[in-house]
Amino acid sequence: MAAININSITSPGRIEELQWFVDDNSIDILALSELKIDSSIHPNLYLIRNFHPPVVRPRTRRGGGVAIYVKKDLPFTRVDGLEHIDFETVWVKVRLKNKVALICSTYLPPNTPADKQSSYLDHLTDAVTRAQACSPDFVAILGDLNGGNCWLPPDARNHSPINSYERKLKSTSEASGLTQLIQTATRVQNRTQNIRDLILIDSPELVESSGILSSFSNLDHFPVYANLVLKYSVAKTKHITQVWDYRNADIDLLVHTLSETNWNDITDRDVNDATEAFGEVLHN
Numbered sequence: 001m002a003a004i005n006i007n008s009i010t011s012p013g014r015i016e017e018l019q020w021f022v023d024d025n026s027i028d029i030l031a032l033s034e035l036k037i038d039s040s041i042h043p044n045l046y047l048i049r050n051f052h053p054p055v056v057r058p059r060t061r062r063g064g065g066v067a068i069y070v071k072k073d074l075p076f077t078r079v080d081g082l083e084h085i086d087f088e089t090v091w092v093k094v095r096l097k098n099k100v101a102l103i104c105s106t107y108l109p110p111n112t113p114a115d116k117q118s119s120y121l122d123h124l125t126d127a128v129t130r131a132q133a134c135s136p137d138f139v140a141i142l143g144d145l146n147g148g149n150c151w152l153p154p155d156a157r158n159h160s161p162i163n164s165y166e167r168k169l170k171s172t173s174e175a176s177g178l179t180q181l182i183q184t185a186t187r188v189q190n191r192t193q194n195i196r197d198l199i200l201i202d203s204p205e206l207v208e209s210s211g212i213l214s215s216f217s218n219l220d221h222f223p224v225y226a227n228l229v230l231k232y233s234v235a236k237t238k239h240i241t242q243v244w245d246y247r248n249a250d251i252d253l254l255v256h257t258l259s260e261t262n263w264n265d266i267t268d269r270d271v272n273d274a275t276e277a278f279g280e281v282l283h284n
Contacts, residue, residue, distance in 0.1 A: 001029035001228070002213065003105070003142035003197055005187075005221035008036035009046045009067075017217040019048055025213060025225070028071040029094065031105035031142035033197075035065030052076065057083070057090045066143065068092050068105045082127045087120050089127070097230045099137040099206075106143040117165045121172050128176045128202075138203035141178070144221065145169065148195030151180050158191050177202045181210035186222045197224045206230065258282075 002025065009015060009032065022030060030051070037046070037058045046067075047053060054067040055078045066088045070076045075095045079102060082091040088107040093100065104127065108120055124141065131139045149162045150170040173180060178200040185193035199210060208229045212222040258281075266277045 001031070001103070001140070001142065001199075002027045002223050002225040003031040003033070003144075003199065004223040005034050005107075005144045005197060005219065006032045007034050007219055007221070010037060010041060011217075014217055015046055015048070021213075021216055021223070022048060022051070022069075027225075028074060028096075029103060030069040031103070032067045032069070033065070033088075033105065033107035033144040034063060035059075035067055036061055036063055037065055055090045055092055057088055059088065064088055064107060064109060066090055066105045066107045068103065070094055079131075082131055084123045084127070086116075087123055089123075091127070091131070093136070096228070099230050102131040102134065102136045102139045104131075104139075104141045104143075106141060106145065108145050108147075110146045112146070114165070118168070121165075121168055125172050125176055128178065132177075132202065138201055138206055139178075140202075140226075141200040142198070142224070144197050146196055148180070148182065148186075148198050151183050151195055151198075152185070153183060156185075156193070159185065159194050160192060173200055179204040181207060181226055182212065182224050184212050184222075186212055186224055187220060188222075189220065197221055199224055199226050201226065 006014065006018065009018070021027070035046070035056070035058065038060050039058055041058070043053060048069055050072055051069045052072055054069045056067045057065060059065040068090055070092060076092045079091040079093050082104070083089050089104055091102060091104045093102055106124070108117070112120070128139055128141070147166040147169050149159050150166045152159055179202070181199040181201065181204070182195060182197065185195055186197040187194050201207065206228045208227045210226040211224070213225055215222050261281055266274050266281065269277065
């Protein structure tokens, strides 16, 4: 699965390059932020081949908007009960092989007032708690949360100062049992390198690898990804074998029957016919 700040999905050539990106990187679940569409944009303009029509939360042509794309061979449903009218989030329930996942695509705009940042984190915490109460195999949140420098390595340089929102984002994520997978800058402006795009998951043991991918289409964010190890459970097949019930055998009758058999009629045949005849007599 992957997440990208797409910075207007209807920009010239953007959807074609996005198609190349998902094909080249074998993406099964894609979370997008900053679609920059409103309800006037026809859904056919942002379909991706081999994916279901996306679950979308539009905003305006100038900014915002989130979506989740799910590969056509994966059954899924939207879980709008985990969403909030005031925040840009969409949730889906996806069946991945023998796992069930609840996955969220989200976006928090830059320069969001502190009180709304706090409300946003409270909403995410509540949504994750309710998602986990459904007992899925894992819960994941992907998107541009405009914060994440708390997860940069200690020796990281040239990043913006870590603010109170980022500290609360880290603490509330950890309190919800979420592990943040991205520890490399996802947006580089001039010489400033910040983590802005995150993948939070409550079952990190399922993650084989994660990180950033090469950008495309002149996007100013790097895509982030996580490869999951999801093994099929192999059902045990019942094999029925017939065996002779030797304890209840009538040995005397068996010996009498064999002694009364005309063996010359069997042994005078070629070896293949004789073998077949012998087996038939014995079984009878």
